[in-house]
Amino acid sequence: MVELVEQSAKLQSFIDKWLAVQPQQRVALAFVDGRQYPGHIALAALEQELLGAAYGIREPQVAVAKLNWWAEELSGAATSGGRHPLTQVIFDDERAHAIAGERWLAPVLAAMTQLEQGTAADFAAQLSAAEPLHGALAALETAWWFGRDASAERATRVAVLNHLLYALLRMEADAERDRLPLPMSRLARHGLSRAQLRAPSDARQQAVKAQLDDLLVGWRESARLPGPLSVFRALELRHGSRLTQNATRVPDSLAALQSGQPRSGLATTLQAWSAARAWRRYAG
Incomplete structure (x- = not known):
């Protein structure tokens, strides 16, 4: 005993x-016993x-x-x-x-x-660099939830975008790492050095905003990709896209990412319920 x-x-x-990393998933646990x-x-x-x-x-x-x-x-x-x-x-x-x-x-x-891996050249290169690891995790999860023949394409894109968003959130803490959350082309365009990533500035805000804009496009495009999402991945999608949208609307986007957790209210509960319903319908 x-x-x-x-x-x-x-x-x-x-x-x-x-x-602790994904507190919104507590809502999902009501639907995944x-x-x-x-x-x-x-x-x-x-x-x-x-x-x-x-x-x-x-x-x-x-x-x-x-x-x-x-x-x-x-x-x-x-x-x-x-x-x-x-x-x-x-x-x-x-x-x-x-x-x-x-x-x-x-x-x-x-x-x-x-x-x-070092810092990627541009946003497309960031997506490609993150896909092997996050795609492998998404494929494993999709096979577990829906069977080995289910497409993991949409789950892969959601996992990659969520990773890039979380890396951006940690930009100040990870400024000394070889792999930075902003691609080289974005750093060059806004004249940002590694040290300047730690302190708020107009240039940093513009660069972060541009990264968020690319992420928003990615979230929207993910809806058109094939494949089911687990309940947890569906909530990850909702959380990440809402957090991205919220951060684009404020003067200090990075501060909003670090402190602005979207509320887990009725809308989150409904999303979890809908995702659980789709999962059970797909799995038969």
Whole structure:
């Protein structure tokens, strides 16, 4: 009994880390019952763990070690059942065994590759650079929720755009990193140096606004792409697009991104309900 309690506490700690980054997903949990669908929630928390290893560790050798551990864990989980609390929940579900082993490894391998990436040349290059990792995560999630034949094209675009938005939100904190959230062409056009990204200025506001405008176009275009969205990804889309829209309307867009979480009111609840309804209809 003590071991079961400890295991549950460890699992909850990873779910709490995911919800700390995406607090709007608490609304989704009303429609994705963790007692009935524990693997759905564990998979979302696993995605956050992999993203944390890919982007949240500043020492490359530490990040590589962490990702190597995940590669070993995911490559053997189908046979062993896994060692990590999240992996154990996921591979206790038959869905995990219906997904090819290479699809489980793809996000980890893509994360390793992108560790060496520098700042992209332009917005299109940013999209392309982010797609291998976030596309692999979206493909894994889509196969889990909807089956291996479902298109992950729309989910991939939403995941990539959300990543670029979150990177922009962290611009001041990550100004010393090799990979900056604004592409080189945008920095050059507005005459911004790395150091100038840390302090508010008209040039920085113009550059951030231009990045947000490109993101808004991306959010709109994503609606025309094929493929279903999980309940969590649908809320990520709503949250990201609303946060982008709100930030474009104020004099300091970056400050709005950092502090302006869209309210999780009735509209968010209705979006979660609609996404859950679409999921159950698609999954039969």
